[in-house]
Amino acid sequence: MAIAASPNLDVESLRRELTGQVFAPEDSGYDDAQRLFVPVYDGVRPAVIAQVADASDIATVLTLARETGLELAIRSGGHSAAGHSTTNGGIVIDLRGLKSLEIDVESRIASAGSGLTAAEYSNETNAVGLATGLGDTGSVGLGGITLGGGIGFLVRKHGMTIDSLLAAEVVTANGEVVHADEESHPDLFWAIRGGGGNFGVATKFKLRLQPLDKIVGGMMVLPATTDTIVGFIAEAEQAPDELSTIANVMSCPPLPFVPEEIHGTLVIMALVAWCGDIDEGQKVMERFRGLARPIADMVQEMPYPEIYGPEDEEYRPLAVARTLWADSFEPATAETILGFLEASDAPMRVAQLRVLGGAMARVPDDKTAFAHRDRKMMINVASFYEGPDDRPRREEWVSDFAKALSNGDLSGYVGFLADEGQDRVRAAYPGATWDQLRRVKATYDPDNLFRLNQNIPPVR
């Protein structure tokens, strides 16, 4: 649907003012500029997409957003499940051009543009034998994952991405460029470590790097039974912090390296990453191989960024998903998972199990705006759907599945929240965290200019 642009929106003068590029719907290149990871938002038509070149461009666009009153979306990697990085008839600040990366090998610190993807960042840092933990997907943007928290393949050894964040450059709602760290604007620095895009536009992150060249990692496919699932989780919990795992219990896709008779049956498609001594890592993997004879086993020594695996830009399935925390994992939990997966005929359905703990849990809850440090596991349930006809029943299945596993706990990881309502946003920030976030919001964005996000309203 075409939306009438605001009478105050003068695209031509914006083009003249910005160093970066501006796309309006009639411009060639607009459709490419609008394309996001999640295909559901393909039909959304912003009035203007500003591919900014620097903080000064951002300040200019923020002024325009204030003056026109148009809805403002901020985009780094464009992976928001909630569609927060685009807006019908509004203004998009697209940061994908901010790809600077300076690596100080000696002090092991990176200064990274927020428009880099996880893979771009990791490939360059790997070239000098260093790494920062991000997520499980190479195309996710550094901007979104860092501000939401960042739970990935190094989480148990080195904590979340925010635990490696030393400073950030942020353009606040009034256009001021602020350097935030433990000493300068510590309230803002606390809030952006988990509070998402509520407080300003992050242009640059200073991130701690760890010496890491190779890992023992990759995919292992095991048959999914109550025993193998429970065994997998127990092994992942008992393993040294060097091991982080993501176990996808799912219907097996028709993968060429899996025998045909397994396609469509329930398997554990696990991604594992060991970031310590290589020989010790190989031994730890034997414990997983001992759970059942692997259907496929591609776990091997590899450069760390290879764990992201190849991505096909044309493969853009429709999916509904729900995220939750779990504090224990019993055989009954595995049975519930298998029961739900067996009862669905969706082309793809999954329960993703991530054992947490380790370094992530050793940070106090009040140190950052992410305050779920003690949760033992993150579980994400998801179902693919084909279109509007089957979406309602897939959604119902996902919702029932999440309810069966969450015991009424509404809280979850903000990075994986879709557009699920304010109760879920509130629950993502437990206890005193919510009130403090609202105070910081009132300091840096009192008019809630940055409201197209998992929104934290300013305290009045």
Ligand SMILES: Cc1cc2nc3c(=O)[nH]c(=O)nc-3n(C[C@H](O)[C@H](O)[C@H](O)COP(=O)(O)OP(=O)(O)OC[C@H]3O[C@@H](n4cnc5c(N)ncnc54)[C@H](O)[C@@H]3O)c2cc1C
């Ligand atoms: C396939 C997939 C896999 C994922 N895997 C993981 C994972 O393993 N671990 C994990 O922790 N998360 C994971 N996520 C969640 C992901 O971290 C969030 O969706 C994140 O917000 C995406 O960041 P982005 O920059 O790509 O998205 P965008 O859509 O560009 O940004 C999302 C929102 O973040 C805010 N934002 C982004 N950049 C900035 C910025 N520079 N300044 C201010 N605000 C900003 C804005 O509000 C924006 O709307 C995954 C998501 C997907 C789709």
